[in-house]
Amino acid sequence: MRVSELVAVSGVPLATVKYYLREGLLMPGEASSATQAEYGEQHVRRLSLIKALAGVGLPLAKIRIIVGLVDHPADTVFETIGGALAALPPYSADADAEADDYPRARAVLERLGQVYRPAYPVVAQLEKALAAAEDVGIPMTDERLDVYARHIRSIAEVDLQLMPTDSVASAIEYAVLGTAIYEPVLTALRRLAHQDVGATMFARRTFDGFATSDRQENP
Amino acid sequence: MRVSELVAVSGVPLATVKYYLREGLLMPGEASSATQAEYGEQHVRRLSLIKALAGVGLPLAKIRIIVGLVDHPADTVFETIGGALAALPPYSADADAEADDYPRARAVLERLGQVYRPAYPVVAQLEKALAAAEDVGIPMTDERLDVYARHIRSIAEVDLQLMPTDSVASAIEYAVLGTAIYEPVLTALRRLAHQDVGATMFARRTFDGFATSDRQENP
Numbered sequence A, B: 001m002r003v004s005e006l007v008a009v010s011g012v013p014l015a016t017v018k019y020y021l022r023e024g025l026l027m028p029g030e031a032s033s034a035t036q037a038e039y040g041e042q043h044v045r046r047l048s049l050i051k052a053l054a055g056v057g058l059p060l061a062k063i064r065i066i067v068g069l070v071d072h073p074a075d076t077v078f079e080t081i082g083g084a085l086a087a088l089p090p091y092s093a094d095a096d097a098e099a100d101d102y103p104r105a106r107a108v109l110e111r112l113g114q115v116y117r118p119a120y121p122v123v124a125q126l127e128k129a130l131a132a133a134e135d136v137g138i139p140m141t142d143e144r145l146d147v148y149a150r151h152i153r154s155i156a157e158v159d160l161q162l163m164p165t166d167s168v169a170s171a172i173e174y175a176v177l178g179t180a181i182y183e184p185v186l187t188a189l190r191r192l193a194h195q196d197v198g199a200t201m202f203a204r205r206t207f208d209g210f211a212t213s214d215r216q217e218n219p
Helices: A003-010 A014-023 A042-056 A060-071 A077-085 A103-112 A121-135 A142-161 A168-202 A213-215 B004-008 B012-022 B043-055 B061-069 B076-086 B105-112 B121-135 B141-161 B169-200 B213-217
Strands: none
Touching: A003 A014, A003 A042, A014 A042, A042 A060, A042 A168, A042 B076, A042 B121, A060 A077, A060 A168, A077 A103, A077 A168, A077 B169, A103 A121, A121 B043, A121 B169, A142 A168, A142 B012, A142 B141, A142 B169, A168 B076, A168 B121, A168 B141, A168 B169, B004 B012, B004 B043, B012 B043, B043 B061, B043 B169, B061 B169, B076 B169, B105 B141, B141 B169
8 A cells, every 4th residue: 555545544644653653663565666665464553553652652762662563573472571561651751660679569569479670661650559558558568469469460361361463563552552551450450440339238238347536526 | 736737747848727617628626815826646647648638649639538438437447448449540531431331341341240230330440341351352251250240349358357447547547558559550450460471381382382483474
């Protein structure tokens, strides 16, 4: 197909397609004349990947890393997908991002028997989230951690079992997009489960069982 | 304590304390003279709640709803906490937020046997997240949903079991802050579980088992 058709099929504007070509994010088409090139399915697919990654908030520099791994995978699946996942947001702008130890995350990972590598961006993210929980007076306890970790692991296992293996590109796309895209699904499901479980536990329950000192003090 | 001590203890600046008093978010102190008032533990606690809610991104109008429920709970625990949770972000600015049906969320909730109420903000959030997954070519399947929902429900159950019942204020604070604050912990744990499970599944695995057409096409 010509570039005009690529624009129509992908829904990406011509100026953007040209920009991705110049930046090397989109592989060149096959030259069919001095001024024209032919594009194919791989171009449509690449544009849809870039669009999806931009849609979950990745800046171009991070999209470049992922696209680079699709085109030139590392030696193992694990390294390749690990590298791609490390390019995902959130990006910490904190000074803490430069820290060389994350004590709360370390304690959690040691308890779970998982590798603790402070260089993983997600370790800094975990540290920050655990510190926030501590700040508001609901620190992570072993009791909570054990339940959370067990169930989250089962979810992660099914995530990886469902990973397509028809191509390197499919596997990386699935890993990156599945990780980012399903986080809001999981948080929404948890809130809805709170409502559903709460409806059973508290349907007709009044605050009679609760200490009411606060209410009396603040009429 | 005097207002200057309240400022010191809470870490909230005087101008902000006065603003919260004027807005009715902070209950008045007990007048000790024509120009002075005494403040107590409940004021410190209220300021810390407001600070924590602002810290997870709630605008003042939403904080007002939650504080209002602490002071004047609804008839049942469920209604009170449900009302408080509905004040949490994310807030959708989409036109869809006004939709009266969310077909993807409805299908998911029907399959799970949970109540579908389009008026719950989190239902719109679920619909949006499911649509995004569809857009990037990883739509929610029954297989994935059943695993996700079962494990998320177990997490939600422990969340509610750990809820303090010493006071109405504690219960609401826990529900609201625990919901918002633990979401990033869970998403970080899932990403770390992906790495850990992946290391076992893929440690030495190369892409030999994968179709390599993409790699040959894009040297």
